[in-house]
Amino acid sequence: MKPVLEVKDLSVTFRTEDGKLSAVDRVSLEVGDGEVLAVVGESGCGKSVTAMSIAGLLPRTANVDGSVKLDGTELIGADKRTLRSIRGREVAYIFQEPMTSLNPVFTVGHQIGEVLRTHVGLSRQAARARSIELLKLVGIPSAERRVSDYPHQLSGGMRQRVMIAMAVACDPKVLIADEPTTALDVTIQAGILDVLRGLRERLGTSIVLITHDLGVVADLADRVAVMYAGRVVETAQVHELFANPQHPYTAGLLGASPAAGRHAETHRLNEIPGLVPLLSEQPDACTFADRCPRAVDFCTTSQPQLTTGQHQVACWNPVREPVEV
Amino acid sequence: MAVADIPVGLRTNRSKVVRRILRNPLAITGLVVLAIAVVLAVFAPWLAPHEPTQTHLDQAFAPPGTVGHLLGTDDLGRDVLSRIMFGLRASLHVGLLAVATSLVIGVPLGLMAGYFRAIDALISRFTDLVLAFPFLILAVGLAAIRGASLGNAAIAIGIAQIPGVIRIVRSETLRLKSLDFVAAAIVEGAGDPWVLGRHILPNAASVIIVQATVAIPAAILGEAVLSFLGLGIQPPAPSLGTMLSDAQQFASRAPWAAVMPGVAIMLLALAFNIVGDSLRDALDPKASRR
Amino acid sequence: MKRYLLSRLWQSVVTLILATIVVFAGVRALPGDPALALAGEDRDPESLRAIREQYGLDDSLLVQFWQFVSHAARGDLGRSIRTGEPVGSMIAGALPVTIELSILAILVASVIGVGAGVVAAVRRGRPAEWAANALALLGLSVPNFWLGLMAILYLSVALGLFPASGFVPFFSNPIDNLHHLVLPALILGTGLAAVIMRQTRSSMLDALSADYIRTAEAKGLSPRAVIGKHALRNSLIVVVTIVGLQLGALISGAVVTERIFALPGFGKLTVDAVFQRDYPVIQAVVLVTATAYIVINLLVDLLYSVIDPRIRVRGDA
Numbered sequence: 001m002k003p004v005l006e007v008k009d010l011s012v013t014f015r016t017e018d019g020k021l022s023a024v025d026r027v028s029l030e031v032g033d034g035e036v037l038a039v040v041g042e043s044g045c046g047k048s049v050t051a052m053s054i055a056g057l058l059p060r061t062a063n064v065d066g067s068v069k070l071d072g073t074e075l076i077g078a079d080k081r082t083l084r085s086i087r088g089r090e091v092a093y094i095f096q097e098p099m100t101s102l103n104p105v106f107t108v109g110h111q112i113g114e115v116l117r118t119h120v121g122l123s124r125q126a127a128r129a130r131s132i133e134l135l136k137l138v139g140i141p142s143a144e145r146r147v148s149d150y151p152h153q154l155s156g157g158m159r160q161r162v163m164i165a166m167a168v169a170c171d172p173k174v175l176i177a178d179e180p181t182t183a184l185d186v187t188i189q190a191g192i193l194d195v196l197r198g199l200r201e202r203l204g205t206s207i208v209l210i211t212h213d214l215g216v217v218a219d220l221a222d223r224v225a226v227m228y229a230g231r232v233v234e235t236a237q238v239h240e241l242f243a244n245p246q247h248p249y250t251a252g253l254l255g256a257s258p259a260a261g262r263h264a265e266t267h268r269l270n271e272i273p274g275l276v277p278l279l280s281e282q283p284d285a286c287t288f289a290d291r292c293p294r295a296v297d298f299c300t301t302s303q304p305q306l307t308t309g310q311h312q313v314a315c316w317n318p319v320r321e322p323v324e325v
Numbered sequence: 326m327a328v329a330d331i332p333v334g335l336r337t338n339r340s341k342v343v344r345r346i347l348r349n350p351l352a353i354t355g356l357v358v359l360a361i362a363v364v365l366a367v368f369a370p371w372l373a374p375h376e377p378t379q380t381h382l383d384q385a386f387a388p389p390g391t392v393g394h395l396l397g398t399d400d401l402g403r404d405v406l407s408r409i410m411f412g413l414r415a416s417l418h419v420g421l422l423a424v425a426t427s428l429v430i431g432v433p434l435g436l437m438a439g440y441f442r443a444i445d446a447l448i449s450r451f452t453d454l455v456l457a458f459p460f461l462i463l464a465v466g467l468a469a470i471r472g473a474s475l476g477n478a479a480i481a482i483g484i485a486q487i488p489g490v491i492r493i494v495r496s497e498t499l500r501l502k503s504l505d506f507v508a509a510a511i512v513e514g515a516g517d518p519w520v521l522g523r524h525i526l527p528n529a530a531s532v533i534i535v536q537a538t539v540a541i542p543a544a545i546l547g548e549a550v551l552s553f554l555g556l557g558i559q560p561p562a563p564s565l566g567t568m569l570s571d572a573q574q575f576a577s578r579a580p581w582a583a584v585m586p587g588v589a590i591m592l593l594a595l596a597f598n599i600v601g602d603s604l605r606d607a608l609d610p611k612a613s614r615r
Numbered sequence: 616m617k618r619y620l621l622s623r624l625w626q627s628v629v630t631l632i633l634a635t636i637v638v639f640a641g642v643r644a645l646p647g648d649p650a651l652a653l654a655g656e657d658r659d660p661e662s663l664r665a666i667r668e669q670y671g672l673d674d675s676l677l678v679q680f681w682q683f684v685s686h687a688a689r690g691d692l693g694r695s696i697r698t699g700e701p702v703g704s705m706i707a708g709a710l711p712v713t714i715e716l717s718i719l720a721i722l723v724a725s726v727i728g729v730g731a732g733v734v735a736a737v738r739r740g741r742p743a744e745w746a747a748n749a750l751a752l753l754g755l756s757v758p759n760f761w762l763g764l765m766a767i768l769y770l771s772v773a774l775g776l777f778p779a780s781g782f783v784p785f786f787s788n789p790i791d792n793l794h795h796l797v798l799p800a801l802i803l804g805t806g807l808a809a810v811i812m813r814q815t816r817s818s819m820l821d822a823l824s825a826d827y828i829r830t831a832e833a834k835g836l837s838p839r840a841v842i843g844k845h846a847l848r849n850s851l852i853v854v855v856t857i858v859g860l861q862l863g864a865l866i867s868g869a870v871v872t873e874r875i876f877a878l879p880g881f882g883k884l885t886v887d888a889v890f891q892r893d894y895p896v897i898q899a900v901v902l903v904t905a906t907a908y909i910v911i912n913l914l915v916d917l918l919y920s921v922i923d924p925r926i927r928v929r930g931d932a
Contacts, residue, residue, distance in 0.1 A: 453630040466897070
């Protein structure tokens with residue numbers, strides 16, 4: 001099966017006052033048609049930067065290298081006009097903060113309709129009618145009334161549903177959900193995940209799910225990529241990864257987490273002692289070596305590469321035996 | 326009181342602030358202009374080539390560059406350069422006096438408004454009231470009641486600047502009050518005057534200083550306006566505003582007499598504004614976009 | 616919304632009452648016998664008694680205050696002690712000039728200020744931002760009456776581009792009227808433009824770094840829509856309040872500008888009254904200014920709540 005989204009050797013560096021800062025280092029990801037790929041890792045591991053760079057949403061201070069192909073079309077280095085025609089239409093985003101991600105001075109109907117008017121050329125009235133349908137699709141009650149509400153009149157969960165409605169308005173090929181439930185109450189999270197699952201089933205949208213919540217991963221994802229300090233350290237099918245984590249970091253994350261299949265409560269990543277290092281500090285070493293319980297001498301002098309195959313891992317001394325769960 | 330002694334704000338990075346300012350060429354330029362203006366003003370009685378009020382009718386309307394009159398003379402033959410130097414003196418005098426007035430009244434009110442919720446509404450009524458009288462109207466009223474003079478002009482300008490001081494000190498107090506070390510001091514049972522004087526005021530100092538640096542040029546422009554209208558410094562005492570008002574009569578004949586004092590006011594105000602801006606940026610680089 | 620309006624209205628009324636007391640007290644604070652001050656040079660006992668009668672100076676302060684307020688409320692602001700003209704009609708004659716000048720100045724300042732502010736925010740770190748910042752700094756530092764003098768000296772007298780002084784009523788000749796007011800409005804607008812520019816720039820930078828701008832970009836909107844619609848609409852809310860706060864400076868500026876360009880407006884009335892020690896006029900001018908300031912600020916606040924839906928529509932959430 002040809003992947004819908006193919007990220008290859010993506011590197012991102014930021015120009016800062018203290019020199020160049022590397023945020024993402026040669027990351028490769030693939031998302032198949034209708035597949036949900038979860039990208040997990042601690043905050044600062046580069047998962048959001050990876051997501052933002054896909055459709056060119058990073059600030060001017062960012063320098064992006066590598067390749068991002070959407071249905072075979074190269075997006076890195078594409079001109080602004082092309083990127084704009086893709087954003088919102090073929091690649092759509094949902095962000096973490098539903099409170100601030102909607103513009104406070106426009107009605108939600110206006111903000112959803114704006115996507116349709118920009119990309120599909122719908123009239124104001126048609127866009128409004130379609131907005132109401134979309135609001136119904138994401139499970140907002142009395143959508144006809146809610147369409148003329150301002151964001152501050154809605155609860156956090158409702159706002160996130162509006163964000164989702166806005167994202168799927170043009171039936172995008174890929175939906176990038178950056179921590180879609182993190183800012184929400186536990187009780188509301190399940191509802192949002194249901195909406196996302198429903199969309200995947202009904203519309204066949206591929207989803208890149210950025211999260212640090214393993215419960216969400218277990219609930220929704222088909223495949224998982226684990227990121228650490230700007231690199232992908234392990235990737236596998238979700239059941240395989242939960243049952244048989246090979247990277248010590250993944251194993252550490254899963255340490256106190258629920259097994260795959262057990263239903264989503266909020267289970268944050270297991271605390272691993274130490275701090276995530278800055279990538280630029282260690283060019284020729286495994287970035288996890290300082291915190292790794294299985295580190296060998298070799299780990300501090302040479303950087304491990306991802307293996308190939310279904311279950312890929314970048315480690316000199318991977319965990320081989322299945323962990324107890 | 327270990328927690329309470331954690332310094333924040335101005336005290337922590339005084340040397341850093343100085344370094345940031347010294348690295349900024351615009352700030353250096355502003356400081357140099359300011360220093361020159363202050364020296365000219367303070368030492369005017371010794372530095373000025375002529376008596377500022379001495380008339381020489383035989384030398385009237387000498388153009389700039391005339392021997393003995395670098396910037397020319399006015400309709401009464403008075404030396405423009407000397408008058409500008411004494412005018413700067415008056416401008417700085419009014420500027421400092423006005424800002425001092427606004428700080429003496431505004432800072433305590435701002436601290437109280439931010440610290441005691443009960444007084445907040447009362448003080449904001451007071452600021453509304455002051456704002457309802459634009460500074461010129463205040464000056465008009467004061468001149469009508471007490472007569473026009475340098476002191477009254479400074480008081481009118483100072484009063485008009487109080488609301489700005491209150492607003493800034495109040496919001497800074499609100500911010501500081503919510504910080505851990507102040508909260509800790511309050512929990513530990515420190516009295517209100519102690520908390521205000523020992524913790525809040527020193528840490529609000531940086532915003533107060535920045536406010537003062539941008540209020541001084543505003544006050545200087547205010548003095549020039551009042552004197553120009555005849556509501557400030559009274560002739561024949563030299564003031565940049567009265568010089569302009571005189572020069573208006575013969576501006577076509579001796580444009581320099583109208584141009585030079587204006588340039589002097591502008592440079593002085595510009596230097597203060599640049600220094601104020603740089604100071605604000607240096608104190609809080611993140612707020613430099615403000 | 617309703618509660619907010621009522622509380623705002625109530626605040627304005629309180630301020631207005633306080634302002635009236637201040638004006639009333641101000642006249643009583645005049646050195647010496649207020650009747651002497653009010654009479655000016657006309658000091659024969661007969662007119663002094665008439666003044667005492669007119670202002671009820673022999674009554675108690677409370678009664679006097681009531682008299683003052685009730686007369687003022689009926690538009691009776693007394694008579695000028697110079698010309699004998701009713702102060703009310705003097706003000707009515709002068710106000711239109713000042714109002715037109717101020718509206719033009721606000722217009723000029725908003726166009727320049729908002730435009731330059733947006734450019735400075737969007738072109739951050741480029742020469743355009745530097746130029747806009749420099750212009751704003753100059754605008755804040757230039758004494759605008761001096762700028763006016765220079766404009767008259769070089770644009771009006773030397774080049775003859777604009778009339779140097781005078782005023783033509785709008786309804787007798789609109790073109791001539793605008794020709795006379797262009798220069799004064801530009802001059803009066805400079806300081807305000809600088810303030811608006813700085814405020815626009817800072818609130819645009821805030822808006823541009825907001826999450827909803829990232830959303831707008833992720834939607835694939837054009838830069839024009841992202842900046843001109845999503846960011847600007849939010850920034851203008853802040854800018855409108857700032858314009859309201861600058862009203863005092865605008866009134867002060869108008870007085871000076873009118874003086875320089877010899878416009879027969881409110882400012883000229885004020886300055887003349889001070890020099891002629893025409894106390895009834897001074898008293899009225901101060902009261903009218905304070906009232907105008909309070910009322911206009913109330914209107915600005917209402918406008919503010921119209922543009923900002925967070926104030927206009929109460930949240931259910």
